[in-house]
Structures are given as C-alpha cells and as structure tokens.
Amino acid sequence: MARDDIHVGLEIGTTKVCAVVAECREDGDVRLLGVGEAPSRGVRKGEIVDLENACNCVREALSDAEEKSDVEIKSVWLAVTGSHIQSFNNRGSVVIPDDGGEITEEEIQEVEYKAKEISLPKENAILHSIIQHYYVDGQEGVLNPVGMLGSRLEADFHIIHGVTNRIQNSIRCVKECHIEVEDVVVNSLASAQVVLGRHQKESGALVIDIGGGVTDYIVYLDGAVRHSGVLAVGGDHITNDISIGLRIPITRAEKLKIEEGSAILGKSLPGENIVLKNDTGFSGKEVEREMLNMIIHARLQELFALLRKRLAGEVPEHLLGSGVMITGGCSCIRGIREVAESVFEMPVHLTRAQAVSGPTSAFENPQFSTCIGLAKYAQAVRSEMPEESLIGGIFKKFTGIFGLKS
Amino acid sequence: MITYPRYLDRSQSPVVRLIGLGNAGVNLADRISMNQGMDLETVVLNSDQQSLSSSVSGTKISLGPLTTRGLGAGGDPEIGLDAARESQADIEAAVAGADIIFLCAGLGGGTASGAAGMVAEAAKKAGALLIAIVTSPFGFEGRRRTAQAAAALQEIAAHADAVVHFENDRMAELAAPRSGVSETFAACDELLGGCIEAITRLVSAPGPLGVGLPDLLSVLDGGDGLCLFGTGTAAGDNRAHEALEDAMASPLLDRGRLLAGAASVLVHISGPPSLSFAEVGAVMQEVARGAAEESLLQLGISTVPAKDAPLIVSIIAKCGAAKSAPAVRQPATKPQPPKPKSEPVVEQKEPLLTPEAPDETPAAAATKPSPAPERTVSPVARPRPTQSESKAAASPKIKQETLQFEPVARGRFEKIEPTIVEGEDLDVPTFLRLTGKKR
Numbered sequence: 001m002a003r004d005d006i007h008v009g010l011e012i013g014t015t016k017v018c019a020v021v022a023e024c025r026e027d028g029d030v031r032l033l034g035v036g037e038a039p040s041r042g043v044r045k046g047e048i049v050d051l052e053n054a055c056n057c058v059r060e061a062l063s064d065a066e067e068k069s070d071v072e073i074k075s076v077w078l079a080v081t082g083s084h085i086q087s088f089n090n091r092g093s094v095v096i097p098d099d100g101g102e103i104t105e106e107e108i109q110e111v112e113y114k115a116k117e118i119s120l121p122k123e124n125a126i127l128h129s130i131i132q133h134y135y136v137d138g139q140e141g142v143l144n145p146v147g148m149l150g151s152r153l154e155a156d157f158h159i160i161h162g163v164t165n166r167i168q169n170s171i172r173c174v175k176e177c178h179i180e181v182e183d184v185v186v187n188s189l190a191s192a193q194v195v196l197g198r199h200q201k202e203s204g205a206l207v208i209d210i211g212g213g214v215t216d217y218i219v220y221l222d223g224a225v226r227h228s229g230v231l232a233v234g235g236d237h238i239t240n241d242i243s244i245g246l247r248i249p250i251t252r253a254e255k256l257k258i259e260e261g262s263a264i265l266g267k268s269l270p271g272e273n274i275v276l277k278n279d280t281g282f283s284g285k286e287v288e289r290e291m292l293n294m295i296i297h298a299r300l301q302e303l304f305a306l307l308r309k310r311l312a313g314e315v316p317e318h319l320l321g322s323g324v325m326i327t328g329g330c331s332c333i334r335g336i337r338e339v340a341e342s343v344f345e346m347p348v349h350l351t352r353a354q355a356v357s358g359p360t361s362a363f364e365n366p367q368f369s370t371c372i373g374l375a376k377y378a379q380a381v382r383s384e385m386p387e388e389s390l391i392g393g394i395f396k397k398f399t400g401i402f403g404l405k406s
Numbered sequence: 407m408i409t410y411p412r413y414l415d416r417s418q419s420p421v422v423r424l425i426g427l428g429n430a431g432v433n434l435a436d437r438i439s440m441n442q443g444m445d446l447e448t449v450v451l452n453s454d455q456q457s458l459s460s461s462v463s464g465t466k467i468s469l470g471p472l473t474t475r476g477l478g479a480g481g482d483p484e485i486g487l488d489a490a491r492e493s494q495a496d497i498e499a500a501v502a503g504a505d506i507i508f509l510c511a512g513l514g515g516g517t518a519s520g521a522a523g524m525v526a527e528a529a530k531k532a533g534a535l536l537i538a539i540v541t542s543p544f545g546f547e548g549r550r551r552t553a554q555a556a557a558a559l560q561e562i563a564a565h566a567d568a569v570v571h572f573e574n575d576r577m578a579e580l581a582a583p584r585s586g587v588s589e590t591f592a593a594c595d596e597l598l599g600g601c602i603e604a605i606t607r608l609v610s611a612p613g614p615l616g617v618g619l620p621d622l623l624s625v626l627d628g629g630d631g632l633c634l635f636g637t638g639t640a641a642g643d644n645r646a647h648e649a650l651e652d653a654m655a656s657p658l659l660d661r662g663r664l665l666a667g668a669a670s671v672l673v674h675i676s677g678p679p680s681l682s683f684a685e686v687g688a689v690m691q692e693v694a695r696g697a698a699e700e701s702l703l704q705l706g707i708s709t710v711p712a713k714d715a716p717l718i719v720s721i722i723a724k725c726g727a728a729k730s731a732p733a734v735r736q737p738a739t740k741p742q743p744p745k746p747k748s749e750p751v752v753e754q755k756e757p758l759l760t761p762e763a764p765d766e767t768p769a770a771a772a773t774k775p776s777p778a779p780e781r782t783v784s785p786v787a788r789p790r791p792t793q794s795e796s797k798a799a800a801s802p803k804i805k806q807e808t809l810q811f812e813p814v815a816r817g818r819f820e821k822i823e824p825t826i827v828e829g830e831d832l833d834v835p836t837f838l839r840l841t842g843k844k845r
Contacts, residue, residue, distance in 0.1 A: 044822045083825060232825040233832050240817040241835035250818055298836040306827060 006033070007182075007382075008065070009190070009374025010076040012054060012170055014213025014236055015329060016040050017061040019076065020371040021069035022356070024379035030194075032358025032375075035368060036065025045213040045232045046081040046187075048169050055176045062177060075180035077374040080127070080170050081187040081214050083232035085162040089132065090115050093154040103136070103145045107153050115157040125164040127186055132156040132224040158225045160186050182378065188216035188228050190373035193380065194353035195325050196220060203321030208307065208340075209370060210330035212236050216370075217307055219315050227314045231306060235330045238299050245295045246287045252276065256292065257333070263297045264335035265290070293335075300336060304343035323347035327369040420505035422606050423534075426450040427525055428486075429457050429478075430512020430541060436462050437592070438510075438599040446606075449500045451525065453489045453517045454478035467500055469493045469521060479516025483554050486520020494524070501529040506609070507536050508602050509566070512574075513555035514543035523561030530565045535623065537605060538566040539598050544574045567623065568724065570601055570635055572658060597656065604637045604720035608674045608706060617674060617706030625672040625704055625724055634664050634723040641716040645677075646685035649719040650692055659721065665693070668723035670702035677717040679709055689719055697723075 009020045018037040022030050038060035042050030066073055092115030094107055116129055134142040136150040145153060171181050191209040192201075201220040209216040212235045218228040235257075242261070243253035260274050268289040276285045311317070323346045326336060331350045340348040352364055353372040424446050426435030432450045439448045440462060448463040455476030458466045468476060470489025479485040490497065501507060507529045511518035522540070529536045540562065542555040563569050572594070608617050636659040638652025659665060673693050675686055686707060694703060701723075816824070819833035826832070830839065 044819070045825070049822060083823070231827070231832075236818070237833065237835075240819060240833070241837065244817050244835050245837060295835065295837050298840055302832075302836045306832075 005379075006071055007375045007378035008071075008073050008076045009079065009371040009378070010058070010062070010174065011079040011187070011371045011374070012043060012048065012058060012173065013040055013211055013370075014043050014046055014234060015211070016367070017043075017054075017057045018368060018371050019061045019065035019073070020368060020375055021065050021071050021073065022358070022372065022375035022379075024375065024382075026383065028379070028383075030356045030372070030376050030379060032356060032372065033071060034065050034067075034069025035371070036061045036063070036068055038064060040212075043213065045083065045234070045236070046211065046230070047166060047213075048173055051169065051173055051176075054173050058173055059177045062179065073179060075182045076174060077182050077378045078170060078174055078184045079187045079190050079370050079374055080162070080167050080184045081211075081216055081230055082162065082166055083214065083230055084124075084166050085127070085160065085186060085230045087158060087160040087228045088118075089156055089158050089226070090118055091154055091156050092117070093152060096151050096153060101149065101151075103148050103150060103153055105146060108146065108155075111153050111155045112157060115155060116159060118159070120161055121163075123163050123165065124161045125167070126159055126161045127167070127184065128158075128160040128189060130158045130160075130189075130225045132158055132226065133222075158228065160189070160228060162186075183381075185374055185377055186216070186228065186230075187211070187214075187370050188218035188230070189225070190371075190377050191216065191327055191369045192218050192220065192225075193373040193376040194356060195327050195351045195369055195373070196322075197354060198223070200322040200325075204319045205322035206311070206315075206320055206324045206344075208324060208326045209328040210234055210303070210326065211328045211367075211370075212330075215303060215307070215328075215330075217311075219311065219320070221315065221319055227311060229310060231303070231310075233299075233303050233306075234328075238296055238330070238333075241295045241299050242292065246292065248276065248285070248287070256287070257296065260289070260292060261296050262293050262334035263300050263339045265293055265297050268293065296333065297335075297339060300333070300339045301343060304340050308343055317344075317346065320346060323349060325349050325351045327351050327366045329367040331366045420609060421447070421503060422506045422508070423447045423449060423501075423504035424508045424510065424602065425500065425525065425529075426452075426461075426463065427509060427511040427522060428452055428515055428518030429454060430515070431510040431518055432457050432461050432463075433591075434510045434512075434539075434595050434598055437595040438602060439463060446602075447504070451493075451497065451500065451517075451521070452478075453486065453521075465500065467493065467496045469496075469517060479520060481516045481551075483516055483520035483558065486516040486518070487524070488520075489517065490521035490524040494528075497521075497525055497528050498532070501525070501532045501534060504529075504532070504534045506606070507534040508605075509536060509538045509562070510540070510598065511538070511558075511562075512541045512543075513558045514547060514551035515554075519554045519558035522558050523565070526562045526565035536566045537568045537570065538562045539570045539572070539601060541572045541574050541594070541598075570598070570658070572598065597658070600637050601635045601658075604635070604674065604718075605722070607676060607708070607718075608672075608720060608722075614709065615705060615707040617672065617704065621704055621706065622672065622722070625670045625702070625722060634659050634668060635721065637718065637720040639716045639718050641714070645717040646688045646719075647692075649717045650689050653719045653721050654696070656721075659723075665696040665721075665723055666698050668697055668701050670704065671697050671721065671723040672704040672706065674706040674708070674720045674722070675717065676708045676710065676715075676720075678713050678715040679711065680713070681707070681709055681717060685717070693721065 005024050007022055007024055009022070011018055016037050017040050018035060020035050021033045023033055024030050038057045040057050042048060042053030048054045062073055092111045094111045094114060096103060096107060112129060116126055120126070133140065133156050134145045135154040136142050136145050136148055137152055142148070167184055171184065174181050188207060188209055192207045195207050196205055202223045204221045206217065206219050213232065214234050215231045219226045239250060239254045239257055242257055243250045246253070248256070256276070272289045273286040274289050274292065276287065324340060324344050326340060326348060330336065337348050337350055350366070352366040353369050356372055424435050424438060426432045426448065429452060432452050435448050435450050439446060449465040449467065450458060450461050450463040451467045451469055452458050453469040453474045455468055458468055470492040473489045473492050474485060479489060509522070509525060509529065511522050513519050513522065526536060526538060540559060542559070543551040559569070559571065605622070609622055636653040636656030638649040640648035640652060665671060671693060673690060675681065675689060690705060697703065816833045824831050824833050
C-alpha cells in the first residue's frame with residue numbers, strides 16, 4: 001500500500017526532460033524523494049520531433065530519478081503540451097427522470113457526458129473535462145448536487161482537447177523505455193496544482209508557465225478552471241531572437257540570456273557593452289547591453305500582450321483577485337515581472353512549487369513546477385478529492401483509449 | 407558688539423557670486439551664466455588675457471598682468487601663485503560684499519592650482535560662504551598634473567566651507583562614449599551648473615519646510631570639506647521615485663554608493679503644489695536606506711506655484727573627516743600628498759619630471775587642455791569602440807542599421823511547424839517584426 005502512494009511525474013520538455021518521484025501522504029502532504037533530469041534532444045516547442053533521441057533522454061532522466069530517489073519506476077504521469085492543445089467551456093444538461101427527484105451519481109455522469117458531446121475535429125480527443133459549476137433548476141453555485149432534489153441538472157465543463165496522434169507520440173516515447181503511462185495531464189493543469197493554493201484558486205488567478213518551447217497558461221476562477229491554453233512561444237524563442245539579433249551562435253545566445261539578459265529597458269548605461277568571452281572558438285565580440293535587453297523585452301512584451309488578448313474575451317480580468325503567477329524556466333529572466341505587470345496591469349508574482357517538502361533545491365526551482373505538479377495531481381486524482389473527483393473517472397477511459405492504440 | 411557672518415542674516419536674499427578661476431573656471435562660469443537664468447553675479451579671473459577677452463562675464467580680472475604679461479601661467483602653479491599675489495587687491499575687491507561665493511576652477515593647471523588657495527582665503531576673510539566647485543584632471547593628463555591638483559585641493563579645502571570635487575574621468579559617465587568632445591564638456595558643466603543652481607534654489611526658495619543657509623552650513627560645515635551632490639528632475643505618476651533615481655545616478659554620488667560614507671545628508675525636494683507627503687516620505691526613506699545609520703539627515707521642502715512644475719530632488723551630502731576615504735576620490739594613479747601647502751608639489755617634481763615630460767607644453771595652461779581631449783576621449787570612454795560604427799550613439803532606437811536581414815529569419819525554427827497567431831509568424835524575432843512595422 002505504501003508503494004501506491006509514490007507517484008512519478010515526467011515532463012518531456014523542450015530544454016530538459018525531468019522526472020520527479022514524490023511520496024504522497026494521505027493528509028495531502030507531498031514529499032519529493034528525488035528529481036532526475038537530462039538535457040533534452042529531439043524536442044521542439046514541447047513536442048517530439050525525433051523519437052529516438054527523445055527516448056534516450058527520457059531513459060536518462062528516469063534512471064537519474066531512480067538513482068536519486070532509490071525507487072524503481074514502473075509507471076509515470078506524463079505532462080503533455082504543444083500548440084495543438086485547445087480548450088473551451090461547454091454546458092451540458094439533463095432532465096431528472098421523475099420530476100423533482102433526487103440527483104444521483106448517475107445524473108452527474110450523464111451531464112458530463114452531455115457536456116462532452118460536441119463536435120471536435122476528427123483527429124482530436126478530449127484530454128480533460130473539468131467541472132466548473134452545477135446548476136440545479138437554474139440555481140447557480142451548486143458545488144455538489146448529489147442528493148439534492150431538482151427537475152433539471154446543468155453543468156459547465158472546461159474541456160481541454162488535443163490532437164490524438166501528437167499526444168500518442170509522447171506516450172510512445174515513454175513506453176519505449178518499458179514504463180507505463182498512468183495518465184497524461186496538460187502542463188498548465190499540472191503546474192497550477194502546486195503553484196496555486198486553494199485560496200488562490202478561489203479568488204482567481206492566472207498561471208503562466210513559460211518553458212523552453214511553449215507557454216502554458218490556465219485561469220482559475222471561483223475554484224474552477226475557467227480558461228486554459230498553450231502558446232508555442234517560449235525561452236527558445238528568446239534565445240533564437242538573441243542569436244539572430246546579435247549574430248551569435250545559439251549556444252552563446254542561451255548563455256548570454258541566462259547570464260546577462262534582462263527585460264528591463266533604460267537601466268543600462270548608454271553604450272554599455274558586454275564582452276563575449278572567447279570560449280567557443282569565435283573571437284571576442286562586444287554586444288550592446290541595451291540591444292540585448294531590448295530583444296528580450298520585445299519578445300516578452302509581445303508574449304504577454306498576446307496572452308492578455310486571448311484572455312480578454314474569456315475572463316473578466318478584474319475578478320483575478322490573486323493576480324498573475326509566472327513559473328517555468330523563463331520566470332528566472334530578470335525583469336520579467338516588471339514587463340508582465342506593465343502588460344497585465346495587475347500584480348504579478350514569480351512562483352514555484354508550494355506546499356511540498358523535500359530537497360529545497362528541487363521545489364525552489366521554477367523549472368520543476370510542472371513535474372512536481374504532476375505528482376500532486378496524481379495524488380489528488382487518486383485520493384478523489386472533491387474538487388478533482390470527476391476528472392479521475394474520465395481518465396480511466398482515456399488511458400483506455402491510449403492503451404489500445406499503443 | 408556681537409558680530410556674525412553676513413550670510414547668516416536671512417532678512418534679505420543673499421548675494422550669490424560665481425567666480426571662475428583659470429581657463430576651465432572661465433568656461434564653466436560662461437556656460438552657467440549663459441544657460442541658466444539665475445540671479446548670479448559672475449566674476450572671472452584668469453592670467454590668460456585671451457580667455458578673458460572671449461568671456462561673457464560682467465567682471466573680468468586679469469591676474470598678474472606683469473608676471474605673466476597676459477599669457478597665462480603655462481601649467482606652473484608657482485607662476486599662478488605669483489600672479490595671484492600681484493593681483494591680491496583685485497581679488498579682494500572681487501570677493502567683497504558677497505554672501506555666497508561659488509569658486510569654480512579646473513585644478514591641475516597653472517592659474518587655478520596656484521591661485522585657488524589665495525582666492526579661497528580672501529573669500530573666507532570677506533565673510534562669505536565659500537563653496538568650491540572644482541574638477542581634477544583626466545587620468546591621461548599625467549601624474550604631475552594630478553599631484554598639482556591634489557595640492558591645490560588641499561589648499562582650497564583648508565578655507566572653503568564645502569568642496570564639490572568632480573573628476574574629469576567621470577565625464578565618460580555623463581555623456582555617451584562616442585559623443586563629441588564639446589558635448590561631453592557641456593554635460594560636465596551642466597552637472598556643475600545644476601549643483602550651483604540647486605544650492606541657490608535651496609537657500610532662496612520659500613516652502614513649508616525651508617532650508618536656509620544655516621541649515622546648509624550645518625551640513626557642509628566641518629569635516630574635510632568634500633561634498634557629494636546629485637540632483638534629479640521628474641514629472642508624472644512615479645515622479646518621486648524617478649527624480650530620486652535620477653539624483654542618485656549622479657556620478658558625484660557614484661550611484662548612491664557614496665552616501666553610505668556621508669556624515670550628514672541634506673535632501674531638498676522642490677515641487678508643484680500637488681507634491682504629496684507620501685512622495686516626500688518615499689524619497690526620504692530611500693535616502694535613509696542608502697545613508698549610514700548615524701548620519702544626520704536634513705530635509706527641506708519648497709513648493710513653486712506653477713502646477714506643472716516638475717519634482718526636483720537635490721541631495722547634498724558631506725563626508726565625515728574620518729570616512730573621507732571613499733569621498734576623497736583622488737585618481738588612483740597618485741596617493742594623496744601629505745598635509746599642507748605647496749611643498750609636496752616641489753618634492754614630487756623631481757621624480758616625476760623626467761617620465762612625464764610631454765605634459766609640460768605651455769599650451770597645457772588650461773586645465774581642460776583643448777588639444778588633448780579629441781585624441782583621448784576614447785580611453786576615457788569605458789567600452790572600447792571596436793564594433794561597427796553604425797551601432798554608435800546612446801539611443802537604443804538607432805538599431806536598424808545593424809540588422810540587415812532577409813525579411814523572414816526564423817533561425818532554429820526554420821524547419822518545424824511555425825507558430826502563427828493572428829497572421830503573424832511568432833518564430834520571427836519580435837524586434838524584427840516591430841521594426842518592419844514601423845517602416
């Protein structure tokens with residue numbers, strides 16, 4: 001039984017593959033046992049473009065995690081992302097058979113089924129359907145209608161779907177290493193599990209996870225997922241911009257971004273230059289600091305502006321009481337908070353995994369938010385916590401689907 | 407009878423006099439009297455007749471017409487001193503009757519280095535508050551000049567109530583590295599002019615929390631006379647913060663770092679009637695954080711009736727004698743000479759003369775040597791101008807020239823599925839698309 005409480009989260013990221021082994025206690029406590037990581041190859045914008053290379057990386061990361069945690073990994077919870085992942089809100093409704101009767105589990109499952117009866121593109125499959133609110137006879141704000149009396153049950157669901165084959169590729173990659181996939185979880189949903197506390201989910205928050213290849217975002221409002229999505233722009237784009245703008249190799253650009261880059265304009269002295277060390281064989285070159293910062297600033301500014309535009313029609317911004325949380329590797333860029341604040345015009349926080357214990361170096365690193373989130377998500381699904389209880393059921397179906405195909 | 411210095415009498419507005427001494431001093435005095443509409447009397451003193459004749463100042467005094475025959479001191483402080491002795495009566499007349507005297511001089515040459523001590527002494531004897539605003543020579547002007555400047559500084563400090571000491575080497579920070587020579591000098595003069603303006607504003611502007619000369623004196627009094635200064639101007643929502651930041655950015659404050667060594671700090675905030683208490687509080691808190699715990703903080707607030715007036719924060723700080731190390735910013739090449747008068751210069755002459763001989767041209771009489779800067783601005787500028795010239799100046803907006811790309815550059819994303827949002831290919835660097843749009 002004790003073994004059952006250990007969950008492994010695996011994220012095949014654009015920059016790195018990382019696996020987190022965590023022990024989940026019944027009281028909701030999550031303790032990290034070990035974190036394995038390997039630099040990623042064959043992944044672009046969060047999706048696998050070279051299966052063989054990616055497999056090797058996954059193997060490397062998993063064996064690293066096994067070594068560090070002293071746990072044999074048999075199955076993982078897999079994070080998926082990519083520009084193909086989309087979401088929408090839909091309402092389903094059922095009529096309670098004998099008028100004024102009691103609402104049972106059966107009706108609840110039926111209403112979810114109805115909500116998912118929508119026309120998706122043929123190649124797409126639903127990844128998550130997350131309950132937002134129930135309505136009993138038009139009465140709003142019902143959290144758990146089981147046992148209530150009513151004649152009509154309606155429910156709003158947030159539905160996240162993606163292209164089956166592309167998700168299948170990630171699963172395939174893990175299965176090549178003879179590891180089972182318990183379930184797939186969208187990046188943003190996983191990150192939100194550890195970045196947001198219950199209170200923040202209630203008061204409303206936007207979580208932006210800016211990784212290497214993609215930016216995942218999710219909005220919580222009144223304790224439920226209101227909106228989510230993926231934008232295929234990430235840290236790689238910044239590196240690429242720098243590489244093109246300053247005419248330096250990608251590897252050098254990456255280093256420059258991490259060591260010197262900042263998104264704040266006007267803080268450097270006019271004409272202040274950065275001398276590039278002559279390490280990779282090309283001669284010492286100077287780049288203007290303001291230019292570097294301008295490139296980073298322009299990209300981040302655009303990214304946030306796009307996100308805000310996407311949210312504009314979907315989410316009433318003034319209801320996001322807890323503001324914006326930024327996590328993921330890119331949240332380490334200096335000045336990112338200021339840029340985000342100027343675009344969103346609301347408080348922005350840089351966060352990482354909260355409410356977990358274990359080696360601090362792991363959960364203090366915003367790069368691991370998603371991975372740690374997976375473990376927490378797994379625990380939530382397994383222990384059938386009220387807010388996530390419905391998702392668990394659907395998952396079983398979907399693992400079924402994926403299982404058949406691969 | 408009880409006597410008290412004239413400048414403590416606040417019944418009438420003080421007579422402020424600006425004395426420019428030597429070539430650099432004359433230039434500075436001219437620039438200030440031309441630029442700012444300040445209520446200043448300007449007097450210029452120089453041994454070089456040529457520089458005097460081109461000056462716009464009201465009163466011109468030729469130092470030592472017999473000693474130098476109006477040709478300047480030729481970079482020799484001894485001649486400068488002789489010239490000053492000859493014209494002692496003129497100097498005394500020049501300083502008489504003023505309440506505040508700003509003595510501007512570029513140290514290191516002949517006239518200013520030689521005569522500054524005497525002028526300072528005379529000014530002090532005349533009962534004025536003496537604030538010396540001096541520059542020390544560029545590092546590349548040689549150690550001999552640096553030594554002369556250091557000795558002269560000692561002499562001035564012995565008499566002056568306060569010394570605002572500015573290293574020419576720091577001018578690089580005021581102007582963009584590749585900007586013109588005259589622009590760079592102008593930026594320097596502007597800072598020094600701002601300093602004079604701030605001090606006059608501080609003692610004359612009315613306000614809810616006025617600062618008079620006595621307050622200024624209590625900050626500037628004592629110690630070794632070295633003074634730190636910064637002023638910043640801003641308007642708009644975040645003006646308090648921006649103005650303070652601007653003030654802290656002054657090279658004289660070394661970006662606020664030197665405040666830590668200050669024994670007393672005077673902060674003067676001038677603003678429109680909308681100046682709020684919270685803004686004052688914010689500024690003071692920031693300054694207090696930067697300053698040493700035991701330092702004395704003085705606050706002055708004045709308001710001007712104009713609604714759209716900007717908020718101006720001026721910081722004047724005085725280094726404690728004990729903590730003078732960070733403030734006495736002698737160029738690193740030369741340790742500060744021991745105590746008094748002109749002997750150290752003589753002592754140092756012998757070993758220094760031989761290696762530093764090229765410095766000895768008569769043309770070098772001016773403290774800011776006119777031929778030198780053109781060749782030498784680049785060594786002053788910290789970043790070396792090795793890169794393409796098109797990248798040039800300070801403004802980040804002049805960027806397009808360096809980036810001659812094919813219209814679409816996707817770099818490492820060349821072969822994979824593009825990210826197209828609202829018709830834009832997000833894989834193409836944002837700044838490229840932005841500059842494209844502007845065109």
